[in-house]
Amino acid sequence: MSSLINLNDISYGYRAGQSVLDRVSLTLNKEERLFIAGPNGAGKSTLLRILVGLIKPNGGEIHAFGKACVTDADFHDLRCRVGFIVQDPDDQLFCPTVVEDIAFGPLNLGASREEALAIVDEVLDQLHLKHLRERITHELSGGEKRLVSVAAVLAMKPDVLLLDEPTNALDEENMQRLEEILLELPQAMILISHDPHFRRKLATRTIELRGGKINEVAMKKCTASDKSNRESETHVQSLATF
Amino acid sequence: MSSLINLNDISYGYRAGQSVLDRVSLTLNKEERLFIAGPNGAGKSTLLRILVGLIKPNGGEIHAFGKACVTDADFHDLRCRVGFIVQDPDDQLFCPTVVEDIAFGPLNLGASREEALAIVDEVLDQLHLKHLRERITHELSGGEKRLVSVAAVLAMKPDVLLLDEPTNALDEENMQRLEEILLELPQAMILISHDPHFRRKLATRTIELRGGKINEVAMKKCTASDKSNRESETHVQSLATF
Amino acid sequence: MHIVDGALAPEVLIGGGVLAVAGLGLGLRKLPIDKIPATGVLSATFFVASLIHVPVGPSSVHLIMSGLAGLVLGWTAFPALFVGLLLQAIFFGFGGLTVLGVNTVNIAFPAVIAGFVFRSMVSRRNPVAAAVWGGLAGASSIALTTLFVAVSLMLSGDAFAPAAKLVFFAHIPIMIVEGLISAAAVYLIVKVKPELLMPEDHVAGFELSASAVNTKQASEVNNG
Amino acid sequence: MSHLFGHDQPLSVQGSGSPAVSFVGSFDPRVRVVAAGLFAIMVVSLHQIEFALGAFVLAIGTVFLTDLPLRLTLKRMAAMDGFIIVMLVMLPFTTPGTPMFSVFGADASQEGLHHAILIGIRANAVVLMMLSLLSGLTPVALGHTLYRLRCPAALVHLMMFTVRYISVLHDEYHRLRMAMKLRGFKARNTIHTYRSFGYLFGMLLVRSLERAERVLEAMKCRGFSGHFPMIDQLMFRPRDGVLAVAFFLLVTILVLMDRVYVFAY
Numbered sequence: 001m002s003s004l005i006n007l008n009d010i011s012y013g014y015r016a017g018q019s020v021l022d023r024v025s026l027t028l029n030k031e032e033r034l035f036i037a038g039p040n041g042a043g044k045s046t047l048l049r050i051l052v053g054l055i056k057p058n059g060g061e062i063h064a065f066g067k068a069c070v071t072d073a074d075f076h077d078l079r080c081r082v083g084f085i086v087q088d089p090d091d092q093l094f095c096p097t098v099v100e101d102i103a104f105g106p107l108n109l110g111a112s113r114e115e116a117l118a119i120v121d122e123v124l125d126q127l128h129l130k131h132l133r134e135r136i137t138h139e140l141s142g143g144e145k146r147l148v149s150v151a152a153v154l155a156m157k158p159d160v161l162l163l164d165e166p167t168n169a170l171d172e173e174n175m176q177r178l179e180e181i182l183l184e185l186p187q188a189m190i191l192i193s194h195d196p197h198f199r200r201k202l203a204t205r206t207i208e209l210r211g212g213k214i215n216e217v218a219m220k221k222c223t224a225s226d227k228s229n230r231e232s233e234t235h236v237q238s239l240a241t242f
Numbered sequence: 243m244s245s246l247i248n249l250n251d252i253s254y255g256y257r258a259g260q261s262v263l264d265r266v267s268l269t270l271n272k273e274e275r276l277f278i279a280g281p282n283g284a285g286k287s288t289l290l291r292i293l294v295g296l297i298k299p300n301g302g303e304i305h306a307f308g309k310a311c312v313t314d315a316d317f318h319d320l321r322c323r324v325g326f327i328v329q330d331p332d333d334q335l336f337c338p339t340v341v342e343d344i345a346f347g348p349l350n351l352g353a354s355r356e357e358a359l360a361i362v363d364e365v366l367d368q369l370h371l372k373h374l375r376e377r378i379t380h381e382l383s384g385g386e387k388r389l390v391s392v393a394a395v396l397a398m399k400p401d402v403l404l405l406d407e408p409t410n411a412l413d414e415e416n417m418q419r420l421e422e423i424l425l426e427l428p429q430a431m432i433l434i435s436h437d438p439h440f441r442r443k444l445a446t447r448t449i450e451l452r453g454g455k456i457n458e459v460a461m462k463k464c465t466a467s468d469k470s471n472r473e474s475e476t477h478v479q480s481l482a483t484f
Numbered sequence: 485m486h487i488v489d490g491a492l493a494p495e496v497l498i499g500g501g502v503l504a505v506a507g508l509g510l511g512l513r514k515l516p517i518d519k520i521p522a523t524g525v526l527s528a529t530f531f532v533a534s535l536i537h538v539p540v541g542p543s544s545v546h547l548i549m550s551g552l553a554g555l556v557l558g559w560t561a562f563p564a565l566f567v568g569l570l571l572q573a574i575f576f577g578f579g580g581l582t583v584l585g586v587n588t589v590n591i592a593f594p595a596v597i598a599g600f601v602f603r604s605m606v607s608r609r610n611p612v613a614a615a616v617w618g619g620l621a622g623a624s625s626i627a628l629t630t631l632f633v634a635v636s637l638m639l640s641g642d643a644f645a646p647a648a649k650l651v652f653f654a655h656i657p658i659m660i661v662e663g664l665i666s667a668a669a670v671y672l673i674v675k676v677k678p679e680l681l682m683p684e685d686h687v688a689g690f691e692l693s694a695s696a697v698n699t700k701q702a703s704e705v706n707n708g
Numbered sequence: 709m710s711h712l713f714g715h716d717q718p719l720s721v722q723g724s725g726s727p728a729v730s731f732v733g734s735f736d737p738r739v740r741v742v743a744a745g746l747f748a749i750m751v752v753s754l755h756q757i758e759f760a761l762g763a764f765v766l767a768i769g770t771v772f773l774t775d776l777p778l779r780l781t782l783k784r785m786a787a788m789d790g791f792i793i794v795m796l797v798m799l800p801f802t803t804p805g806t807p808m809f810s811v812f813g814a815d816a817s818q819e820g821l822h823h824a825i826l827i828g829i830r831a832n833a834v835v836l837m838m839l840s841l842l843s844g845l846t847p848v849a850l851g852h853t854l855y856r857l858r859c860p861a862a863l864v865h866l867m868m869f870t871v872r873y874i875s876v877l878h879d880e881y882h883r884l885r886m887a888m889k890l891r892g893f894k895a896r897n898t899i900h901t902y903r904s905f906g907y908l909f910g911m912l913l914v915r916s917l918e919r920a921e922r923v924l925e926a927m928k929c930r931g932f933s934g935h936f937p938m939i940d941q942l943m944f945r946p947r948d949g950v951l952a953v954a955f956f957l958l959v960t961i962l963v964l965m966d967r968v969y970v971f972a973y
């Protein structure tokens with residue numbers, strides 16, 4: 001089957017009585033770029049954290065690569081195949097230098113030092129970031145940090161990518177770079193973004209999380225839900241009064 | 243005279259040789275809602291920081307409320323009359339509870355504890371946020387944080403408001419609330435925003451900062467440069483056909 | 485509060501060094517590898533505290549906040565504060581290399597002691613009571629530090645006795661200010677994120693009870 | 709953190725890219741770190757003003773082999789001297805011995821003055837030598853160096869995390885402080901001021917703990933299982949060995965002569 005990841009009836013609340021996710025199901029297929037939209041606090045980030053096993057859901061099942069994930073060991077294996085790019089690159093780049101940070105993943109996967117360094121060079125080459133190799137992470141600009149954090153995750157050669165608001169605080173130029181990079185990648189990915197433009201450019205499918213439930217959003221509707229949406233609705237209404 | 247704030251030939255660069263602002267002049271008149279547009283890194287936030295004296299410009303003059311501002315004491319007085327709502331509400335809310343945070347400004351202005359609490363209640367009432375009074379700031383949602391940070395600044399009864407990208411990371415509903423609140427306020431304000439829709443609803447005048455220079459943008463031109471423009475025009479037409 | 489190189493007798497320097505190594509060893513033993521990121525980030529926070537200047541009388545001093553470090557970190561405050569002192573010594577030229585051991589002992593031991601003495605009182609739920617105890621922790625750890633500094637000076641020669649007394653009395657206003665600031669900080673923490681001040685085992689218990697709640701909730705969902 | 713250092717008071721020029729390294733900066737950092745420690749220990753054990761002065765001159769000489777900005781270095785030294793000046797001024801009056809002169813009826817002894825001057829010179833020599841030997845060394849390079857010098861790995865990793873997040877947290881502090889200023893806050897000697905600073909620091913702590921949780925999550929997402937990589941390019945070349953031996957000899961001779969001098973009198 002072509003489905004890579006399957007969430008089934010996931011429910012979760014941070015406190016007793018709270019319900020952030022209410023029997024949410026979701027499937028990611030091969031070569032898909034699935035966007036999750038939804039208002040602040042809808043539980044989008046929570047859903048991704050459950051997917052990779054950082055939080056245990058109160059109920060529901062997670063299947064990945066044709067296997068049910070239950071134990072911590074299962075999730076550790078899953079995390080080695082799923083690259084998660086978190087919301088704030090400062091949280092992700094915790095090693096002192098760029099090369100160490102990118103080598104961190106491969107070394108954890110059991111690569112030797114030489115292999116890891118080879119992978120680092122390869123990934124930096126792929127993203128045209130060679131000039132940043134020896135730089136100290138906390139001296140990078142915001143945009144550079146974001147690109148390096150993508151490189152660090154790609155170095156693990158993941159089969160699936162998860163990106164939580166990757167365009168936050170990026171300017172035009174770096175945004176463009178990121179879009180190009182993501183479009184070129186062969187991996188399936190799940191992306192969270194509030195930016196309708198970015199969504200329209202990359203999405204092969206969009207779903208909306210609201211009130212703990214998921215609604216499938218058709219491509220057309222997705223573009224309609226962007227900022228100009230209110231006008232177009234008024235527009236429709238005003239047309240309707242004819 | 244009706245001009246509240248006057249910037250004259252302001253120049254600035256963070257490093258020697260860099261020129262972020264190049265002889266920028268700007269006037270804010272009474273009852274105006276002046277929008278500053280412009281690309282990332284154009285120096286919009288820098289301009290506001292210079293206005294309130296957080297940064298000393300390399301050249302130029304600042305007049306506020308009919309007085310030239312030169313010394314630190316001048317700028318302290320200016321900051322007591324100009325409310326600045328910063329880009330990220332997390333940076334602004336540092337007290338444990340909402341009531342303490344809103345009382346912080348009045349206390350700085352020399353109010354007694356009772357007076358400060360009275361002002362807090364008044365402001366919360368004005369913005370319909372009474373239910374948040376005892377809440378812990380850190381646990382508010384992004385939208386609530388933004389509204390509380392507006393309340394905290396209004397509690398100082400400023401004559402002028404400065405807002406740096408107030409709509410960032412806000413969802414539809416909170417955006418609507420904010421728009422209503424801002425439209426009801428009598429104060430003159432300067433707003434920075436990338437959102438053309440928001441701009442159109444509130445602006446009485448828009449200027450654009452680009453390449454260190456300011457261009458006046460006519461109201462028409464401004465709306466023409468945004469995306470949802472065609473809809474709204476059609477809308478106007480459709481109304482006109484009645 | 486830092487003693488500089490070249491003032492203390494060699495015996496004091498060596499004694500300080502040995503004690504510091506012992507403290508570091510103990511602290512590192514209480515530092516499992518997955519706690520290193522959290523400890524490092526908190527250590528950075530306490531470093532930043534030393535860059536915050538607050539007014540005291542006509543002049544201003546920088547914060548130390550070692551009492552709070554002890555409350556939050558326990559024994560691991562020792563390596564965390566050591567790292568800060570090392571960076572200050574090497575990159576700012578504050579203190580020195582040979583006195584690093586003495587300085588670490590003088591600042592980190594009081595922190596650890598204050599942490600042990602006041603932790604159980606501060607981790608109560610009442611923010612005002614916690615703030616009072618937190619303030620005491622902050623003030624007393626500075627008091628102990630100045631006492632330690634005075635003692636290390638006295639041990640190096642009787643001629644230092646007046647200077648030692650002067651150090652102690654000159655720091656009384658600083659103790660009060662640190663106490664007040666620690667009290668406010670503890671008040672905020674108890675209100676906003678009390679887990680930060682929970683003793684280790686309490687935190688574990690807290691997580692356990694949380695997951696118990698979760699499973700209970702889950703079974704209720706299944707039943708209903 | 710060098711950003712912070714640049715922000716605050718840059719100690720040495722740290723350009724990104726390929727900065728031209730000074731003569732001192734071209735040696736293996738391990739040798740430099742060990743030499744600085746050795747120098748400190750040796751100087752602290754000097755008893756004679758003449759030889760302490762010799763060490764001080766040596767330190768000044770080294771400054772000229774680095775690219776330390778002179779004015780800033782002097783400012784730093786002055787700051788440290790301001791720190792100890794009170795103690796130094798008091799020493800002559802509190803040390804018993806041959807009276808030399810008296811101020812307001814208090815006798816200043818020769819021994820005391822001697823001791824005060826000695827302390828002053830030793831302290832300055834050590835700090836100056838350390839600043840020059842370690843000039844151009846970034847905190848990150850220091851971490852790598854300590855790791856290779858067999859410091860406990862946990863301690864080095866702790867230091868690396870500290871270094872990594874100081875600038876992030878300092879920026880956070882700076883933004884909060886600015887926002888306070890924007891609401892008319894002025895630091896005074898009032899309870900309101902101290903309470904506000906307490907809240908500020910408490911909030912910083914809360915936020916950093918939450919950040920730490922997120923960092924650990926991000927690490928787990930990249931397969932973290934209890935091992936941190938360390939990749940550096942430290943190289944020990946023959947000239948580093950030469951420097952090490954020469955420095956060791958020089959400092960030992962200084963101390964030996966100091967002792968012989970005592971013995972001779």
Ligand SMILES: Nc1ncnc2c1ncn2[C@@H]1O[C@H](COP(=O)(O)OP(=O)(O)OP(=O)(O)O)[C@@H](O)[C@H]1O
Pocket residue numbers: 014015020038039040041042043044045046047383384
């Ligand atoms: N660590 C936590 N403890 C308690 N509650 C939390 C925690 N993290 C998130 N929440 C709450 O869970 C809900 C969902 O949060 P989540 O971060 O998943 O939202 P989101 O959809 O990612 O929002 P955003 O668009 O703002 O990123 C929110 O109401 C939030 O307040």
Ligand SMILES: Nc1ncnc2c1ncn2[C@@H]1O[C@H](COP(=O)(O)OP(=O)(O)OP(=O)(O)O)[C@@H](O)[C@H]1O
Pocket residue numbers: 256257262280281282283284285286287288289
């Ligand atoms: N603290 C700083 N130090 C050095 N350079 C800075 C600093 N803050 C901003 N800059 C630079 O100054 C320029 C103007 O920045 P500013 O933040 O004013 O832009 P902006 O118009 O507000 O952009 P944005 O839309 O992204 O908020 C940018 O090139 C930025 O890199």
Ligand SMILES: [Mg+2]
Pocket residue numbers: 044045046087164
């Ligand atoms: Mg999120």
Ligand SMILES: [Mg+2]
Pocket residue numbers: 286287288329406
């Ligand atoms: Mg800006």
